[in-house]
Amino acid sequence: MLNEPIIATLKSQLRGEVIEPGDATYDVARKVYNAMIDRKPRLIVRCRDVADVISAVNFGRQYKLEVSVRGGGHNAAGLGVCDNGLVIDLSAMNYVRVDPVKRTVLAGGGALWGDVDHATHGFGLAVPAGIISTTGVGGLTLGGGLGLLTRQFGLTIDNLIAAEMVLADGRFVTADAKRHPDLYWAVRGGGGNFGVVTSFLFKAQAVHTNYAGPMLWPMQDATDILRWYREFITNAPNTLNGYFAFLTVPPGPPFPEHLHNKKMCGIVWCYTGLLERAERVFKPIRKFKTPALDFVGPISHPAMQSMFDAIYPPGLQWYWKADFVRDLSDEAVAVHVRYGAILPSAQSTMHLYPINGKASKVRNSETPWSYRGATWAQVMVGVDPDPARKESISKWAKDYWTALHPYSAGGAYVNFMMDEGEDRIRATYGKNYNRLARIKKRYDPTNFFHVNQNIRPVG
Ligand SMILES: Cc1cc2nc3c(=O)[nH]c(=O)nc-3n(C[C@H](O)[C@H](O)[C@H](O)COP(=O)(O)OP(=O)(O)OC[C@H]3O[C@@H](n4cnc5c(N)ncnc54)[C@H](O)[C@@H]3O)c2cc1C
Numbered sequence: 001m002l003n004e005p006i007i008a009t010l011k012s013q014l015r016g017e018v019i020e021p022g023d024a025t026y027d028v029a030r031k032v033y034n035a036m037i038d039r040k041p042r043l044i045v046r047c048r049d050v051a052d053v054i055s056a057v058n059f060g061r062q063y064k065l066e067v068s069v070r071g072g073g074h075n076a077a078g079l080g081v082c083d084n085g086l087v088i089d090l091s092a093m094n095y096v097r098v099d100p101v102k103r104t105v106l107a108g109g110g111a112l113w114g115d116v117d118h119a120t121h122g123f124g125l126a127v128p129a130g131i132i133s134t135t136g137v138g139g140l141t142l143g144g145g146l147g148l149l150t151r152q153f154g155l156t157i158d159n160l161i162a163a164e165m166v167l168a169d170g171r172f173v174t175a176d177a178k179r180h181p182d183l184y185w186a187v188r189g190g191g192g193n194f195g196v197v198t199s200f201l202f203k204a205q206a207v208h209t210n211y212a213g214p215m216l217w218p219m220q221d222a223t224d225i226l227r228w229y230r231e232f233i234t235n236a237p238n239t240l241n242g243y244f245a246f247l248t249v250p251p252g253p254p255f256p257e258h259l260h261n262k263k264m265c266g267i268v269w270c271y272t273g274l275l276e277r278a279e280r281v282f283k284p285i286r287k288f289k290t291p292a293l294d295f296v297g298p299i300s301h302p303a304m305q306s307m308f309d310a311i312y313p314p315g316l317q318w319y320w321k322a323d324f325v326r327d328l329s330d331e332a333v334a335v336h337v338r339y340g341a342i343l344p345s346a347q348s349t350m351h352l353y354p355i356n357g358k359a360s361k362v363r364n365s366e367t368p369w370s371y372r373g374a375t376w377a378q379v380m381v382g383v384d385p386d387p388a389r390k391e392s393i394s395k396w397a398k399d400y401w402t403a404l405h406p407y408s409a410g411g412a413y414v415n416f417m418m419d420e421g422e423d424r425i426r427a428t429y430g431k432n433y434n435r436l437a438r439i440k441k442r443y444d445p446t447n448f449f450h451v452n453q454n455i456r457p458v459g
Helices: 004-012 050-062 113-121 137-143 181-187 219-235 275-288 301-305 330-340 357-361 387-407 422-443
Strands: 017-019 043-046 067-070 086-089 096-099 104-108 160-166 172-176 196-203 209-218 240-248 263-271 297-300 317-325 349-354 376-384
Touching: 004 017, 004 043, 004 050, 043 050, 050 086, 050 160, 050 196, 096 113, 104 113, 113 137, 113 301, 137 196, 160 181, 172 181, 181 422, 209 219, 209 275, 209 301, 219 240, 219 263, 219 275, 219 330, 240 330, 263 275, 297 301, 317 387, 330 349, 330 387, 376 387
Parallel strands: 043 086, 067 086
Antiparallel strands: 017 043, 096 104, 104 196, 160 172, 160 196, 209 263, 209 297, 240 263, 240 349, 317 376, 349 376
């Protein structure tokens, strides 16, 4: 049983805070991005440095507490927080250091992608990340990392050089190509299963101003756009990324009034090639079907990376379902169009993220990420501010997914999954699952880190 003297001893070992039920900051500190998640941990340790993380891990082990690790808190399944246990909260470890000579970026385990984009932009550099800047570097990287630079520079894990980690037994190690190469392999897609990553070292890419933004078309064009897009994006140069979406136009500026609240289909483009060539690259796109809205033009990388933040603030209800997709058949297009037309709320959406290009040049065995041969990661996202609508947005996402799953490649991107059970996790890692389970046994034999898309130790 935890009592005051025990907690006082823990506090004396830390530079960071310990937050408990009844503390003024408790209810804010236990919140995660998805408001559907309402967990009440016994303790939240907001670590300031590696020594704090070691103390927190040792404390959790000594008192046999359930332990969750919180990076950016964006996980839709709420895997950064637990009930009655200990949350190792890394949000105060959000430093970012750029080495412009070596072109590397060191990010603390609790940094957000907006922190990285801000720090790197001044040097004309960027690390491939996701599409919302408030997402955590930790969870996104450990699961893979898909975004606007994927076709040119690969997944986020393809740009990860090293991870510094605190293991379940409290040891501090560096995982890279030479030191603990098995662990280095495992953290590039295997999630938070292997320890607390206190810092990530990334290779940075030369990216500054892109030619990017959304193009929207009326819903009645969705079949034509999807059929055209499936061919176009598989043949496009790697410098051009574009993910397809169904969405509802927000009712305010900068969107023209006649489109407000209209359900539409669109593609969010990002061209990272030479700006003087951009108009030429987009000519055939604009010619295929003149968009009803065309916000594509020169834009700084951080501005593009945070373009949709305001539409998706923290505190909304989220439920999503996902799959990898190899081919988008006419039958699958028809299902998409059917469910895209009945988006259940203004913020609900569906995204098809291309994985082809650079990300597909890495073999499935090189990292745990087992769907390098898939063309897209698709995700149906039910979102609404009103808790009373959580059933209806979840039902839409589940029905849509059920109708499309027969056309999918099997597993799903692990960062787009809810709590869906071991079979789904096995389907996602495919042939890499057993290797992950053996590495788990080596580094975390008691499954101390299990509040994640869990890989059970074997071997
Ligand atoms: C609005 C939104 C947009 C998104 N967009 C994208 C996108 O464009 N591309 C994409 O790839 N994904 C995207 N995602 C999915 C995102 O990658 C996952 O939700 C991811 O888990 C978030 O990481 P986090 O650190 O914020 O989450 P958390 O909830 O803090 O953590 C998620 C998991 O990672 C573990 N973890 C986090 N940090 C560490 C660490 N330092 N050490 C060890 N374990 C850690 C946690 O224990 C937990 O299991 C998006 C999610 C949301 C909600």
